[in-house]
Amino acid sequence: MRVLVLYQSRRGFTMRVAHAIRDEVRRRGHLATCTPFDGADAGTLAAADALIVGTWIEGMIVFRVRPADDAVRAVHRLPDLGRRPVAVFCTFDVSPFDAMDRFAGRLAARGGRVVAAGHFKRYHRRKERRLASVPAFVEHVLATFATAPAER
Ligand SMILES: Cc1cc2nc3c(=O)[nH]c(=O)nc-3n(C[C@H](O)[C@H](O)[C@H](O)COP(=O)(O)O)c2cc1C
Numbered sequence: 001m002r003v004l005v006l007y008q009s010r011r012g013f014t015m016r017v018a019h020a021i022r023d024e025v026r027r028r029g030h031l032a033t034c035t036p037f038d039g040a041d042a043g044t045l046a047a048a049d050a051l052i053v054g055t056w057i058e059g060m061i062v063f064r065v066r067p068a069d070d071a072v073r074a075v076h077r078l079p080d081l082g083r084r085p086v087a088v089f090c091t092f093d094v095s096p097f098d099a100m101d102r103f104a105g106r107l108a109a110r111g112g113r114v115v116a117a118g119h120f121k122r123y124h125r126r127k128e129r130r131l132a133s134v135p136a137f138v139e140h141v142l143a144t145f146a147t148a149p150a151e152r
Pocket residue numbers: 008009010011012013014015056057058059060061062064065066091092093094095096122
């Protein structure tokens with residue numbers, strides 16, 4: 001399976017999570033490419049069997065907590081995803097509330113079939129724990145992709 005990891009990052013943590021996800025997908029025997037939204041060319045997008053799309057969370061902690069505006073705009077510019085399976089993830093500091101549901105809705109509006117979602121909290125007392133849940137997330141996502149293959 002060819003997996004494309006797309007992300008929007010402002011200060012670098014979402015990028016780190018995206019790279020860790022790409023590495024974990026490769027470790028499990030699949031092809032994986034990782035790029036920020038603005039680096040994604042049409043060929044790479046067209047070649048992907050499935051997408052994993054991530055954003056940071058923007059808001060005022062309890063008010064207007066949402067997927068980053070730049071990420072929403074970037075999703076809007078994507079070509080039609082043609083019913084391909086999509087997993088979404090976000091990074092946050094306090095709580096993402098329902099931001100992932102809304103991000104999933106944006107991807108569904110672009111023609112993706114959103115089949116999995118995950119959250120990664122940026123701050124952890126022990127730095128090495130920040131990416132600790134990536135392998136479990138990837139295991140779940142790949143299993144879900146396997147039961148929801150691309151319809152093309
Ligand atoms: C302007 C701004 C607003 C933010 N608002 C929230 C918020 O409402 N809730 C939250 O949990 N985290 C919030 N965060 C934290 C980021 O979502 C979090 O640090 C994220 O991991 C940053 O990802 P990045 O390093 O890829 O940019 C905010 C960060 C910034 C810069």
